[in-house]
Amino acid sequence: MMDRIAALGRGGLDVISSFGRSGRFLVGVLAGIPRPATGFPLLLRQLYFVGVLSLAIVVVSGLFIGMVLGLQGYTILSDYGSEAAIGQMIALTLVRELGPVVTALLFAGRAGSALTAEIGLMKATEQLSSMEMMGVDPLRRVIAPRLWAGFIAMPVLAIIFSVVGIWGGMLVGVDWLGVFEGAFWGNMQSSVDFVDDVLNGVIKSVVFGFVCAWIAVYQGYDCVPTSAGISSATTKTVVYSSLAVLGLDFVLTAVMFGDF
Amino acid sequence: MAQRTTEVIVGLFMIAGLAALLFLALQVSGLSPKSAGDRYTLYANFNDTGGLAPRGKVSMAGVTIGAIESIELDTETFQARVVLAIDAGIDNIPADSAAVIRTSGLLGDQYIDISVGGDLESLSPGDTFYSTQSAMNLERLISNFASGR
Numbered sequence: 001m002m003d004r005i006a007a008l009g010r011g012g013l014d015v016i017s018s019f020g021r022s023g024r025f026l027v028g029v030l031a032g033i034p035r036p037a038t039g040f041p042l043l044l045r046q047l048y049f050v051g052v053l054s055l056a057i058v059v060v061s062g063l064f065i066g067m068v069l070g071l072q073g074y075t076i077l078s079d080y081g082s083e084a085a086i087g088q089m090i091a092l093t094l095v096r097e098l099g100p101v102v103t104a105l106l107f108a109g110r111a112g113s114a115l116t117a118e119i120g121l122m123k124a125t126e127q128l129s130s131m132e133m134m135g136v137d138p139l140r141r142v143i144a145p146r147l148w149a150g151f152i153a154m155p156v157l158a159i160i161f162s163v164v165g166i167w168g169g170m171l172v173g174v175d176w177l178g179v180f181e182g183a184f185w186g187n188m189q190s191s192v193d194f195v196d197d198v199l200n201g202v203i204k205s206v207v208f209g210f211v212c213a214w215i216a217v218y219q220g221y222d223c224v225p226t227s228a229g230i231s232s233a234t235t236k237t238v239v240y241s242s243l244a245v246l247g248l249d250f251v252l253t254a255v256m257f258g259d260f
Numbered sequence: 261m262a263q264r265t266t267e268v269i270v271g272l273f274m275i276a277g278l279a280a281l282l283f284l285a286l287q288v289s290g291l292s293p294k295s296a297g298d299r300y301t302l303y304a305n306f307n308d309t310g311g312l313a314p315r316g317k318v319s320m321a322g323v324t325i326g327a328i329e330s331i332e333l334d335t336e337t338f339q340a341r342v343v344l345a346i347d348a349g350i351d352n353i354p355a356d357s358a359a360v361i362r363t364s365g366l367l368g369d370q371y372i373d374i375s376v377g378g379d380l381e382s383l384s385p386g387d388t389f390y391s392t393q394s395a396m397n398l399e400r401l402i403s404n405f406a407s408g409r
Contacts, residue, residue: 041263047270055273091288156277163280166288185287193315194289202281 022218028139029147029217042145050111050146050213051153055160057110058103062094062161065102066168069093073169074177083173084183088191090169095192095201096257099162101249104208107154108241112216115146116237119220120230128221143221147213154209155202162201200256207248212241298348299326300385304359304372305339310395312361312370318344320374325350328372344372354379355387361395370395 073086119142122128128138166188173179192198216237223233306312309331318326326346334341346353356377363370374389383389 044263044266044270047273048266052269052273055276095284095288153273156274156280159277159280159284163283188288190317192289194285196315198281198284198289 018222021222022214025139025143025218025221026214029144039140039145042141043148046145046149047153050115050149051156054107054110054153054157057106058157058161059164061102061106062099062164063168065098066090066094066165066170067172069098069165070169070172070177074173074179083177083179085187086169086173086179087184087186087188090173091166091188091192092197094162094165094169095197097201097249097253099158099165100201100205100208101245103158103161103205104154104212104245105242107150107157107209108212108216108238108245111150111153112212112237112241113234115150115213115216116220116223116234117230119143119146119217120223120225120233123221123223124225124227124230126225143217146217150213150216151206151209154212155205158205158208159202196256203256204249204252207252208245211244211248215241215244299345300348300351301329302344302346302353302383302385302387302389304342304344304389304392305334305337306342306359306361306392306394307339308394308397309340309342310361310370310397312342312372312395316369316371318346318372318374320350320353320376325374342372352382355381355383356390357383358391358393359389360393363396 069090070086073089074083077083077085077089119128122138122142128142131138131141170181170184174181174184219233219237219240223229312328312331314328314330316328317324318328326344329343329345331340331342333339342359344359353374354377356379358375358377360373360375361370362373
């Protein structure tokens with residue numbers, strides 16, 4: 001009995017100390033700003049891996065989600081004879097919610113897990129400690145570019161996702177189901193506000209990008225340096241990122257769009 | 261991969277993102293330099309604003325001429341005081357015009373329609389509409405009809 005209580009307490013302390021380590025880790029990464037001359041090429045390389053290579057999955061998902069929204073919206077709205085409102089429905093859903101959230105989930109699965117596995121393997125093969133031995137700060141050289149790349153790539157991906165989704169919705173609504181195109185865009189433009197909707201969506205995706213990249217690099221850096229440790233760290237990255245994104249989304253939505 | 265190629269591809273990626281943001285701004289949210297242009301303020305007091313909301317439109321003869329900036333309660337008269345931002349180009353609204361709350365369609369958004377009066381004087385910035393007509397409340401209408409008033 002005592003053992004169980006002690007284990008519970010130890011587990012709780014482990015969780016808290018892991019939060020503490022991740023915080024210290026983040027401070028270490030952000031404080032060690034690399035020199036532009038050496039840091040920029042590294043950042044660029046990570047932007048390529050994290051951002052450009054995620055583009056395909058983001059564009060394809062965006063297209064299909066937009067098309068599904070168009071189809072679902074049409075079937076429901078045409079019952080009320082207001083199918084012209086699907087432009088507004090698709091745009092608001094994508095720009096406010098689905099764009100940032102789904103992109104973040106895809107990003108955690110596609111890029112976050114890869115970051116964790118890569119850094120974890122670097123740790124397991126002692127590349128990180130040999131860097132320290134050579135006097136190169138691994139936080140600055142390895143971690144910081146990956147964190148910043150996730151931070152920068154996510155809003156770009158989310159914006160592209162929304163645009164492709166709106167285009168997909170237009171494809172279904174206007175071209176296939178015959179909604180009047182002028183009303184489609186007109187309704188959209190009169191109801192979507194640039195600052196309140198588009199920029200708030202971008203802020204959301206910036207937050208998500210930061211959180212996802214942070215979790216991914218931290219899990220990699222903090223993993224148990226064995227093959228089992230790397231695999232569990234990769235799983236944790238995807239699970240924690242998804243939970244963090246969905247939870248934060250609720251909080252951010254309440255702050256941005258709730259009227260209180 | 262060569263450094264140069266990475267640079268170009270990442271550059272294209274960022275440009276694609278910027279272009280997408282521009283598309284959202286111009287095509288989706290209808291943000292144009294003109295719409296954020298000069299506006300002046302008018303006030304209107306209503307007994308009941310119904311479902312009127314800030315950012316709603318203000319129109320005249322069906323043409324949008326401004327937006328609702330804010331709605332607050334006047335604690336002296338207990339009426340709703342609506343602040344309207346009207347495009348600066350429309351500076352000759354007759355002083356006896358009325359602000360009427362209307363609904364677009366049966367279930368649509370509520371907006372303020374300005375029905376034009378015939379006065380030669382026009383409203384200047386900061387003025388209050390003299391006559392207003394509150395939101396049509398379907399339930400009240402039905403209960404009035406049922407009780408024969």
